[in-house]
Ligand SMILES: Nc1ncnc2c1ncn2[C@@H]1O[C@H](COP(=O)(O)OP(=O)(O)OP(=O)(O)O)[C@@H](O)[C@H]1O
């Protein structure tokens with residue numbers, strides 16, 4: 001995958017402190033669900049993650065796996081990369097805050113870039129809710145503040161975590177371990193399956209054994225900043241009600257505006 005132009009690097013800093021490695025669910029950490037890596041036939045040096053974003057139950061994992069297979073790229077599921085504390089919180093029916101999501105978003109960006117490096121692929125497809133524009137900016141590798149007005153204490157957590165790591169250049173993004181790539185190294189695109197609350201609710205209610213409670217759908221919808229309406233670059237919206245194969249075709253058609261496939 002290749003992108004013709006670099007996104008602008010933001011000046012502000014933030015993300016949250018990275019939980020220790022052992023805080024992340026060992027059996028969920030990236031790797032076991034990766035598809036076999038095969039490079040795309042592309043003609044430029046840059047590689048690109050493609051993030052499938054949206055509220056719970058919108059079909060991110062289903063579409064992400066299918067799109068990854070279609071593009072012969074590895075797939076990562078953001079749900080597999082949450083710290084255990086986030087899983088426990090969502091299982092109790094409590095929505096995550098910006099401070100809960102910040103280290104997770106940084107971890108996803110890092111896993112995406114390390115997957116590309118290790119598997120030597122032209123990109124990676126990742127399912128991740130990324131409900132707000134600032135979350136997507138973190139996934140783009142930009143330095144942004146995450147602050148959901150939960151009070152000074154959380155803001156402070158986020159601010160401290162965003163302090164530049166020793167040795168990090170002024171234009172480099174935030175990182176749990178101090179080595180996130182510059183945004184231009186790994187340009188990011190977003191595919192959003194978008195549809196109605198009724199369809200989302202019926203999909204979630206028919207899903208058994210998932211940690212996410214259907215009642216939290218409304219908090220997700222209230223939090224969602226619809227990517228196509230947020231003035232962002234690199235956004236493809238697909239119809240939630242279309243079958244997966246059709247969504248893959250829509251996603252590929254949209255991405256072809258920026259990516260040589
Ligand atoms: N295009 C589709 N048409 C009909 N059903 C679908 C489609 N895509 C996914 N589903 C179904 O909807 C449910 C949710 O899908 P999926 O788990 O992929 O969503 P998700 O956004 O990854 O959810 P979460 O973030 O909560 O894990 C599943 O039961 C899945 O089989």
Ligand SMILES: O=C(O)[C@H](O)[C@@H](O)[C@H](O)[C@H](O)CO
Pocket residue numbers: 055056057078079095096101129130131212220
């Ligand atoms: O941002 C969030 O609140 C969370 O990431 C959720 O969206 C879950 O990860 C997922 O969607 C549930 O399956």
